[in-house]
Amino acid sequence: MTDNDKNTELGASFTRKEELEKTTRFLFDCDFEADDFDPDGAEIHSAAARKMRETHPWREVYDSWLRYLTSHCPTASSVVNWENLFWYYSGMKFPVPNPYPFLGYLLYRTATPEGHMVSEEAMTILDSIAMDMLERIGAVAIDTIDYYGANTDSKVLASAAVWREKLGPADLSTNGLES
Amino acid sequence: MGSGSSSYTGTQGSSQPYAESYHVMPDMIEHDKHDPDIYDPQTGYFKNPTAFELTAASAIDGGFSMIGHDDKPHRINGRITYVLDLAGRLIAAKRVNPNAAGKRAPHPTLIGGRNPCVQCAGMIEFQKGKILSVDTVSGHYKPAKESLTKVMAYLDRLYATNPELFHSDSSWRRNDRQRQEH
Numbered sequence: 001m002t003d004n005d006k007n008t009e010l011g012a013s014f015t016r017k018e019e020l021e022k023t024t025r026f027l028f029d030c031d032f033e034a035d036d037f038d039p040d041g042a043e044i045h046s047a048a049a050r051k052m053r054e055t056h057p058w059r060e061v062y063d064s065w066l067r068y069l070t071s072h073c074p075t076a077s078s079v080v081n082w083e084n085l086f087w088y089y090s091g092m093k094f095p096v097p098n099p100y101p102f103l104g105y106l107l108y109r110t111a112t113p114e115g116h117m118v119s120e121e122a123m124t125i126l127d128s129i130a131m132d133m134l135e136r137i138g139a140v141a142i143d144t145i146d147y148y149g150a151n152t153d154s155k156v157l158a159s160a161a162v163w164r165e166k167l168g169p170a171d172l173s174t175n176g177l178e179s
Numbered sequence: 180m181g182s183g184s185s186s187y188t189g190t191q192g193s194s195q196p197y198a199e200s201y202h203v204m205p206d207m208i209e210h211d212k213h214d215p216d217i218y219d220p221q222t223g224y225f226k227n228p229t230a231f232e233l234t235a236a237s238a239i240d241g242g243f244s245m246i247g248h249d250d251k252p253h254r255i256n257g258r259i260t261y262v263l264d265l266a267g268r269l270i271a272a273k274r275v276n277p278n279a280a281g282k283r284a285p286h287p288t289l290i291g292g293r294n295p296c297v298q299c300a301g302m303i304e305f306q307k308g309k310i311l312s313v314d315t316v317s318g319h320y321k322p323a324k325e326s327l328t329k330v331m332a333y334l335d336r337l338y339a340t341n342p343e344l345f346h347s348d349s350s351w352r353r354n355d356r357q358r359q360e361h
Contacts, residue, residue: 033253038307040241040343084256088306119248120275127274127283128257131302146207146285146318149274 023052024064028072032084049089062094066102076118077174079109083125092132099133104159107150109170111160115151118174126150194315197323200265200296203287207319208294216278217285226291227284230272233261233303234337241343242308245273254308261313261330262289262320263299269333271303286319299326309346310334 027049030037038045052061065086073079083106086092096102106129107115110122117123130150134140139155140148150156164170195201203211211218218224229245231237244252261271270289276282286300300317303310313330315322337344338351345351 032256032307043347046347087256090306116280120273121247121253123275124259124273125257131258142316142318142321144318145316147283149281149283152281 020052020056020060020064021067023048024068027052027089028065028068028082028085030081030085032081032088038088045085046088053090058094062091062096065089065091070105073109074171075174076110076122076170076172079106080119080122080125080174083110083122083129087125087129092129094133095136096133097137099130099137100155100159103130103133103150103153103156104161105163107156108160108163108167110172111151112172113161113164115157117151118172123149123151130156194321194323197325200298201300201320201322201326202294202296203319204321207285208287211285211287214282216276216282217288222291223293224287224291224295225278225284227272227288228277229275230270230289233269233271235340235344238308238341238344241341243305243310243344244308255305256307258302258304260284260286260289260317261301261303262286262295262297262317263326263330263333264290265296265298267298267329267333269330286317297322299330301327301330306346306348309349310337310344310351311346311349 027045030045069079069082073082103126106126110126111117117126127148127150130153131140131145131148134148135145195204208218211224212220231245233243237243239252243255245255247253259271259273261269263269272284272289274283276284286297287295289295290297297320299315299322300320301313301315301322302317303314304312313327313334315324315327334345334351342352342355
């Protein structure tokens, strides 16, 4: 491969990554609760997410979405908004082999160190994401799922503690979305 | 009749043989009797205050919502519990336990009482207030998969009343598109 070929390949790779990040910003720079977000018959964000999942390796999409989470969601309410969008875009279907670091991060950002969730909405959406991902890897089964709570799951709590140790106390404010 | 039969004890992890209705699994109710946040010795399972009947009339602006901590309606987004009760009503609710923040409200609390009986139970998945899918994942009832046909029949009727209550990726809307294409 010539130097020109290598540069062209690098350039194409950079462009593809930039496009991925641009689409991720389009998907997540949204207020899930807003009346004008993806109204019936005009679900442009849902369609864009589907296309993104279909045209890129799932790992690239997942990593891009997580980069947005960790760099553009400063408060608990913005994390809950991100979680709702993640669910809406079917991110919980990604075959993540070990979802505990991800779930632990979400818990760290939306619960106290003792595991008290900032809101019922935060509890419902995190439980939903956790149950889906953990069922897929066999970590939650029908005998235990009825009582399952991400904020009482010892492995998720342990992961949240690691994040808290690494990043410091989280901003648990719930006063609407903040950019 | 399902877990009402004293001779059947079931197998951990598996569903029960098909029955017209199911009582709570004996091991589950025994577990819950030791937890006052879930089961009262006099009255049985508490009634989940967020329980609502899934009908076209309970939907708002083409989707299902529930009141949030800010006293405002929020489109249901995620998995919540449901039961099909003996009267054929589809009851759904958040899993939040009002008695203890760290606990959840299991399926029998959608009806309440000492040993509430259901035709089916599981989880229903919503995306932005619209029904996406339904299953029989319930450790308290473990209904046979065949019982899901009754829930599907209920949702088929709901779909006929208002297709907008179903997500475009749901089997109902996809089947409709396929029929129209042919």
